[in-house]
Amino acid sequence: xxxxxxxxxxxxxxxxxxxxxxxxxxxxxxxxxxxxxxxxxxxxxxxxxxxxxxxxxxxxxxxxxxxxxxxxxxxxxxxxxxxx
Amino acid sequence: xxxxxxxxxxxxxxxxxxxxxxxxxxxxxxxxxxxxxxxxxxxxxxxxxxxxxxxxxxxxxxxxxxxxxxxxxxxxxxxxxxxxxxxxxxxxxxxxxxxxxxxxxxxxxxxxxxxxxxxxxxxxxxxxxxxxxxxxxxxxxxxxxxxxxxxxxxxxxxxxxxxxxxxxxxxxxxxxxxxxxxxxxxxxxxxxxxxxxxxxxxxxxxxxxxxxxxxxxxxxxxxxxxxxxxxxxxxxxxxxxxxxxxxx
Numbered sequence: 001x002x003x004x005x006x007x008x009x010x011x012x013x014x015x016x017x018x019x020x021x022x023x024x025x026x027x028x029x030x031x032x033x034x035x036x037x038x039x040x041x042x043x044x045x046x047x048x049x050x051x052x053x054x055x056x057x058x059x060x061x062x063x064x065x066x067x068x069x070x071x072x073x074x075x076x077x078x079x080x081x082x083x084x
Numbered sequence: 085x086x087x088x089x090x091x092x093x094x095x096x097x098x099x100x101x102x103x104x105x106x107x108x109x110x111x112x113x114x115x116x117x118x119x120x121x122x123x124x125x126x127x128x129x130x131x132x133x134x135x136x137x138x139x140x141x142x143x144x145x146x147x148x149x150x151x152x153x154x155x156x157x158x159x160x161x162x163x164x165x166x167x168x169x170x171x172x173x174x175x176x177x178x179x180x181x182x183x184x185x186x187x188x189x190x191x192x193x194x195x196x197x198x199x200x201x202x203x204x205x206x207x208x209x210x211x212x213x214x215x216x217x218x219x220x221x222x223x224x225x226x227x228x229x230x231x232x233x234x235x236x237x238x239x240x241x242x243x244x245x246x247x248x249x250x251x252x253x254x255x256x257x258x259x260x261x262x263x264x265x266x267x268x269x270x271x272x273x274x275x276x277x278x279x280x281x282x283x284x285x286x287x288x289x290x291x292x293x294x295x296x297x298x299x300x301x302x303x304x305x306x307x308x309x310x311x312x313x314x315x316x317x318x319x320x321x322x323x324x325x326x327x328x329x330x331x332x
Contacts, residue, residue: 082321
């Protein structure tokens with residue numbers, strides 16, 4: 001990957017995450033490290049997290065990817081906030 | 085006292101059906117109504133709307149929603165709204181609904197909203213047609229929200245949007261994308277009425293709490309922000325307590 005492509009890499013990843021219908025996530029943060037990309041955020045299911053990592057690996061095979069995407073918890077709350 | 089459960093950005097598809105249901109089944113013990121602040125689905129398809137209706141419909145409390153930008157992705161938002169309405173879910177877009185709860189009237193006015201930015205860093209209705217359309221859309225939507233808020237006589241009034249009305253609840257998002265996450269015009273609409281609480285979603289990396297310039301409490305209830313099935317907010321408790329204190 002040449003220097004110019006490197007500059008546009010983050011934008012390309014973000015486009016893939018949002019505009020690819022298999023992903024359609026706007027809430028994933030892409031962090032560049034020297035020889036790797038770290039994906040951060042929360043999604044609604046294991047399948048969605050795995051699909052994100054699969055798509056990024058497929059489109060950018062030369063990148064080392066760390067997938068720190070979590071699954072948002074869906075338990076009932078234990079507290080109430082009083083609005084005044 | 086009224087208790088409102090709220091969440092946004094649940095992005096339901098068939099892989100999510102069943103995840104929320106155990107917590108939703110507990111709603112009657114925790115809240116009087118459930119409000120959902122848009123992005124009900126992933127791509128806004130009719131099939132996904134049916135998944136949302138299966139997961140969030142048929143509850144023992146009223147469910148009131150607005151659509152989000154994801155719910156417009158397939159250009160089927162009208163059909164999506166129909167599917168939800170058929171499932172007994174109230175879909176608001178420029179309207180208000182009134183719920184009678186424990187002798188109180190709770191008004192909920194809702195719009196999806198739109199972007200544009202916030203005071204000092206916002207787009208203007210000027211220049212190219214595309215830019216005027218963008219800002220003009222927000223202006224129209226904000227006017228509809230103000231009219232909806234003022235259309236009901238209630239004890240407590242809630243504004244429900246997908247896009248944010250204040251920048252405080254966006255803290256955590258990159259500053260550069262604030263204009264795509266909300267608009268001060270929504271905040272101005274909320275401040276033009278006796279609003280008790282404003283609920284929104286959309287900003288997954290934002291913050292939970294904010295306040296409009298007019299003093300209305302704002303809560304970002306995007307699921308990745310609240311990190312549980314829903315939050316519960318209590319309204320009208322202060323007034324009741326104050327009245328009781330006055331009597332004694």
